[in-house]
Amino acid sequence: MTNTTPTDEELQSAAQSLRENNPSLGITKLLSQLKIDHPEWAVSEKRFKKFITPSTSSTTGTSNKSQSSKGNSSADDGLIAKTGIDPLLDISSIAPKIKVKMFNVQGKGKGLVAKEKLQVGELVWQEEPWIATNDSDLTPYLTSREMCSQCLTLFPLPNPPLSVPCKYCAEVHFCNRRCYSKAVDQGTHNDYLCAGQNRECKALLSFINQKKARDIQGVARIIAQWRRYRDLGETKKAEEVEKRVWGVMARVSQRVKEAERREWPYIAQDRLEEWRLTHLLILRALNPSNEEDPESYKSFQRFLSNKKKNIPPLSKEEEERWFSFDSFLELLGLIGLNQESSGGLYALHSHLNHNCEPNLQVRNLPKNWTPPTTLPADLPPPMTAATRGTNKISIIIKKTIHPGDELTISYVDQRLSRVERRVKLREQYGFWCGCNRCTREKKEEELAEKKEKEIN
Numbered sequence: 001m002t003n004t005t006p007t008d009e010e011l012q013s014a015a016q017s018l019r020e021n022n023p024s025l026g027i028t029k030l031l032s033q034l035k036i037d038h039p040e041w042a043v044s045e046k047r048f049k050k051f052i053t054p055s056t057s058s059t060t061g062t063s064n065k066s067q068s069s070k071g072n073s074s075a076d077d078g079l080i081a082k083t084g085i086d087p088l089l090d091i092s093s094i095a096p097k098i099k100v101k102m103f104n105v106q107g108k109g110k111g112l113v114a115k116e117k118l119q120v121g122e123l124v125w126q127e128e129p130w131i132a133t134n135d136s137d138l139t140p141y142l143t144s145r146e147m148c149s150q151c152l153t154l155f156p157l158p159n160p161p162l163s164v165p166c167k168y169c170a171e172v173h174f175c176n177r178r179c180y181s182k183a184v185d186q187g188t189h190n191d192y193l194c195a196g197q198n199r200e201c202k203a204l205l206s207f208i209n210q211k212k213a214r215d216i217q218g219v220a221r222i223i224a225q226w227r228r229y230r231d232l233g234e235t236k237k238a239e240e241v242e243k244r245v246w247g248v249m250a251r252v253s254q255r256v257k258e259a260e261r262r263e264w265p266y267i268a269q270d271r272l273e274e275w276r277l278t279h280l281l282i283l284r285a286l287n288p289s290n291e292e293d294p295e296s297y298k299s300f301q302r303f304l305s306n307k308k309k310n311i312p313p314l315s316k317e318e319e320e321r322w323f324s325f326d327s328f329l330e331l332l333g334l335i336g337l338n339q340e341s342s343g344g345l346y347a348l349h350s351h352l353n354h355n356c357e358p359n360l361q362v363r364n365l366p367k368n369w370t371p372p373t374t375l376p377a378d379l380p381p382p383m384t385a386a387t388r389g390t391n392k393i394s395i396i397i398k399k400t401i402h403p404g405d406e407l408t409i410s411y412v413d414q415r416l417s418r419v420e421r422r423v424k425l426r427e428q429y430g431f432w433c434g435c436n437r438c439t440r441e442k443k444e445e446e447l448a449e450k451k452e453k454e455i456n
């Protein structure tokens, strides 16, 4: 099923009955209710406002600010992610057999299609994350020096690791100097997020560990990567991060996304409070304010002047773009849309669209894996606990793909039922899946229902 835009009359009558039944609710809550009553409708807050009469009570909804209107969203639905082509990515050298395609369908941005036939078992490309994040299950290995903080490789046992620790905090360990310098460069463990150098990030790091807040880890690492390049005067690299984050990766405000959840009206207040607190931790670690947090500000300035003399202060635009609450929510939304569970954010992988019957497999294979030499070939066997892979992903063909076919992965567990997949995809990724499997299963369900009725 796809989104439909209700006519003015339809929306008018729905808004009227919503208002009659809920005389004191604010517009945001009513809009959430409308989305529950009419899940297929694409209605923006702006349009909805034209049809709804104000509440009779003086209080408005908890998050009744207008939705983010940054960027190019002329579309009617705030949930449609903003996305673009990545000029930094040389796809023809990473994956010569595929190309990017922009789909001119509402809600569907870019995707990848095959240039030639691809066979089962074929390796299409391999890629390391540009922002590495780790599943909280791995934290015990990371803190007990058993795993590289950058590439997530388990150090060989039983020999004690010859790993390279961080020079300043000794809390993280790396396979070698190469992984260490990558961690500094990418923000996995750069100066800003190393408690041995920037004391003000301590609270944020322990929050991430305690709350298993992987999404927040991702947001912090993106900002830290940008800020380090910017402060060191590596302008070109800072601009590249900026372009990728705000112009290329699909993103949508986390608040807009979560307003899709059925329970949103009941949790909105708590969620907003949680986000405010987390946002403050990020500010304290990466940009404390002199007015609101003078102690942290002083300590952060000392850290900065130890790094480099005369770093220019952030401009108003830089403050707004990277450190405002709205930007924080957009970064959080970006992580939610693009993060691959096994390793973080990948520049090319994030181009892949969803299908409930995907034709690709994304694998974290061991370092010694080599691609098959004859095709078609068997898919690599499932991993055992002892053969953990790294966070370099390998994209492997699962079903024969013909030229022009779109390459797809599944964003959700394929074992879920149609309805479960549907709710997850709408709430987490903002679309109703209309793939062949969903259509087929819906027909089957309707048929079974009909039969049951006939029996009774």
Ligand SMILES: [Zn+2]
Pocket: 166, 167, 168, 169, 170, 171, 172, 189, 194, 195, 196, 197
């Ligand atoms: Zn460190």
Ligand SMILES: [Zn+2]
Pocket: 148, 149, 150, 151, 152, 153, 174, 175, 176, 179
């Ligand atoms: Zn490593």
Ligand SMILES: [Zn+2]
Pocket: 355, 356, 357, 433, 434, 435, 436, 437, 438
């Ligand atoms: Zn589907």
